[in-house]
Amino acid sequence: MTHDPERRRDLAHVGPLELYTPVLEESRDFFVNQLALREVGRDADSIYLHTWDDYLSWTIRLIRRERAGVGTTFVRAASAAAFERVRAEIELAGLVDGIDAGVRGLGEVVRFHDPDGHPMGLYWEAGWYVPDETDTPALKNQAAAFPGRGANVRRLDHVNYLTKDVPGTSRFLADVLGARCTERIVTDEGEDAAIWFNLGNKSYDLVYTQDWTGANGRLHHLAFATDTREDILRAADVMLEAGIHIETGPHKHAIQQTFFLYVWEPGGNRIELCNAGARLILAPDWKTISWTAAERAKGQAWGLKTIDTFHTHGTPVLPVE
């Protein structure tokens, strides 16, 4: 499966994004103290947080909900014309849920959902982050001051959703959003069990994994990028001291070769810290890498067996039948 280089790249990147948590303040403290995000706004039931090198006015919004999970993922169009083209594709697919002009820091948002029901929002116009006197960076080519705290995550990296229909979601990503599949896991029956799609040169931005429960709209994890692998090793010590549950890592994935650490934030959502080194997908005709069940069974790059909860924990957490 080779990428179609002629297909226009109409989406720039993923973000900002909404995350649900039953313990709003505890989750806020985790993102601020352990990941080094900054609180940039709040209302009755939500808090807006910003990573130090995100050009947008906010990176994630924590929303108080009874159960953890992912809210709306906003995706930015690559241009005003691209916004109209993707909007047309979404309408054609009958996935539009409405238009919203009231999202903080963004212009008009076309609200829609993926085939699995995850809420999404397409936008073009966006306000840029304006630091105040306490977080003005020393270097003008950076969004905000370097925090030098905890994991120091630079920016949002990707979202990994659970879905009960991987093939359908794959068609949606390719045909409606124009994303490209860089890697995938194929079952012995020849069906996709997990798919990694990218929008630009990053090796992936949107990931979908088969939901073992058959439920809809759940989250596997949300990931933030760090500058170095050392940031991730340090983060592990930071999580240990803070009593944050470390699920697995630091280690390296064979798939996409990402150096990773997975923790569960206080609300229960799985958060990944990731570093890709200098790896980028520069080939416009990249050939999708397919991993077999046997290859997947080998575990991570350096032989670590994949931890069981990786296949049993998602948010919202569902009652076991």
Add this chain to the structure above:
Amino acid sequence: MTHDPERRRDLAHVGPLELYTPVLEESRDFFVNQLALREVGRDADSIYLHTWDDYLSWTIRLIRRERAGVGTTFVRAASAAAFERVRAEIELAGLVDGIDAGVRGLGEVVRFHDPDGHPMGLYWEAGWYVPDETDTPALKNQAAAFPGRGANVRRLDHVNYLTKDVPGTSRFLADVLGARCTERIVTDEGEDAAIWFNLGNKSYDLVYTQDWTGANGRLHHLAFATDTREDILRAADVMLEAGIHIETGPHKHAIQQTFFLYVWEPGGNRIELCNAGARLILAPDWKTISWTAAERAKGQAWGLKTIDTFHTHGTPVLPVE
């Protein structure tokens, strides 16, 4: 100066590239032993080398010449249609030098030159690297085996050319190649002294700096990307042991925030090892960062004064009048 998001991104990346050297074998040994490239071919007067994660069949070609310098820089179009669009722009600009179907590993190449005379080649069709039994990677999403040697450079990153006409070159990059200016140095007279342009999400791929000698077609440096800053610290020890001239670094640039090491390969060409951490330009409407002469005078990010030879050494080396 804000990027024009509507301008189509018709170039995928820079590379492969030709480099001239008066000491072919010594230069080859440097790239193989200290940077960890692999020799993949040679003819009477040149040697083809490959970095371990370049999907193309070769990364740089060392050519025996009386004087060091840069040869042809090949740039890959983003698609077959993009190839035709850029080809038309180059013809319109009257910069075409001819068509070449004989470049190793590439399909038809449109040979042209930038306004300063640096030879370039536009291509779309390209053969991919095929490892042999001695460098087949353990992970199938990697071009070749990880060498674990010296600086372990992953891939070609960017080229920094010297030019006597920065403004003219800037128009060429924007209007003919459709590249985007992410950062620049502006003189007190308001003229560009150096410009950094990118083609995708990397913060820069092509850089032009004012040539203090007024000569044409010279090279400031060629850069390779490493996965970590630690690779660059280790590289410094490797260069020290090998007796390679370390010009400056390891340190961090304020401009583009690149962590760097500059050395002179045996042939005299300046080679940079660089690491950008997780920094990428994801904003489709990125606003060009302008640095003043005063800001530049501050030196590098952490206060290191820019070394004099950085403003006096280029290749080919010109006789001092």
Add this chain to the structure above:
Amino acid sequence: MTHDPERRRDLAHVGPLELYTPVLEESRDFFVNQLALREVGRDADSIYLHTWDDYLSWTIRLIRRERAGVGTTFVRAASAAAFERVRAEIELAGLVDGIDAGVRGLGEVVRFHDPDGHPMGLYWEAGWYVPDETDTPALKNQAAAFPGRGANVRRLDHVNYLTKDVPGTSRFLADVLGARCTERIVTDEGEDAAIWFNLGNKSYDLVYTQDWTGANGRLHHLAFATDTREDILRAADVMLEAGIHIETGPHKHAIQQTFFLYVWEPGGNRIELCNAGARLILAPDWKTISWTAAERAKGQAWGLKTIDTFHTHGTPVLPVE
């Protein structure tokens, strides 16, 4: 259990050391290519190897044997007088096996054995490493040139032996060798299951773990120190490409907080690459840290469960009853 500061420190360090392997050349290639040791001598059935910053003339000697395992561990006295004092203690304990003046690079060696039967050699006089023109270091305060290859291990760090009598070995280390116990694992019955002893400021040099088979004289692992944790992460990629069995890691031990990677060299011996950061035992009255079985059950520092083979693999490998 607090250290006795009055007890004189009569041993300087562990090393050199002999290692048995059934595949001499394959083991040699592993230590040279993946760990960056240098071959400095050989005879009919053995090869001498040197780490780049070992002041001694050789670091380990690989000896061809039918079965893998540890040979003689040589320990250097802190002075000529210290040599006599320790020699007297060994004689008093009735552990002397003889005197040997024929060990390469060492002066007179008092051969003895620990209570479990591991052969050891006490020496004072030693020749220093003399680099030749191919490995003379650029910096005169270093034993040999920095190899910049694979794991780049700087020096031998410690030896972890298996023993059927931990308490007896503990008394031997304290009373005969004058070593100090920095950390230990205590069973619910109050008995030591594993003990870490040091000779100077390193947190440990000699480790003994209960041998689950009840056998004598076996090896759990031999460890080499790297300068950074990044060296160990890179080493994991190097081992992966070389097809070397990675048993566990890279990860961090709770005990001693060592960042580690365990691999099995071609001969079957377990080799650890370790980094302690800036951690040293500077307190002369250090209080031994005791870990309970419950604490040990928590696994490694960041929650990784200890791999089963860590409790079932030792060399020589014994036939399962």
Add this chain to the structure above:
Amino acid sequence: MTHDPERRRDLAHVGPLELYTPVLEESRDFFVNQLALREVGRDADSIYLHTWDDYLSWTIRLIRRERAGVGTTFVRAASAAAFERVRAEIELAGLVDGIDAGVRGLGEVVRFHDPDGHPMGLYWEAGWYVPDETDTPALKNQAAAFPGRGANVRRLDHVNYLTKDVPGTSRFLADVLGARCTERIVTDEGEDAAIWFNLGNKSYDLVYTQDWTGANGRLHHLAFATDTREDILRAADVMLEAGIHIETGPHKHAIQQTFFLYVWEPGGNRIELCNAGARLILAPDWKTISWTAAERAKGQAWGLKTIDTFHTHGTPVLPVE
């Protein structure tokens, strides 16, 4: 000049230490926010600070003074008997200033001074650090919780004093304190210009450099150890954002091969962050490394020229004649 292995090692380590500053609170904020020390006590004119892995109850005491500089350096004896032996040597040398039983956290202190007049204190009895509920470490073999903030310095590493009499100070270190010279800079006239002495396995603990002003009792710098070189690279970004003056680095010294960063704390004292990797002096008969003026002129390990202020700035700052 070879070490005398028979000379007993009667001093365990350097620290705690007093530092003078004209801006007490600003200096305190630097050590707490940028270096990650913790405030553990204060009185009218001083503040006690602790590094996260110092087993002692405090690491440095900031004292308000009109001018910056170093106060008393306390050195711990290796045992009660060692305390008496060194005390006798100090008395024999006629350097005793008095006995003090009132130093926070320490037992009886023999106050004395080096030949240059720097105040010192010898002690044996010392109280250990007791973390409270807010900084109890997750791992029991660590003094306090890992802060994960700024430079995260683990412990005090060494002190570099300025002296007008290097040879006299050298005799004092060797004959009175029993320290050993690991490296030195020798002038063309054959005199020591700078000397590095160690007490245990660290490559150095006490350093004296010729004071170009001919003054007495001044400080060149105080150094703290970090676990990795990455901690030091990050620290540079942290200092940049905090507006702390970065004098030189990050870079690597040829002498002792220390990876370093030098900054001036708000009070004016030069502070070094250092990392030695896995380098230790394990040879009991280490041969002192002598560097010539010519070798020193080469600059740092990777060719960086030594910055001028390194030879002109010391504390207290003296009026230029």
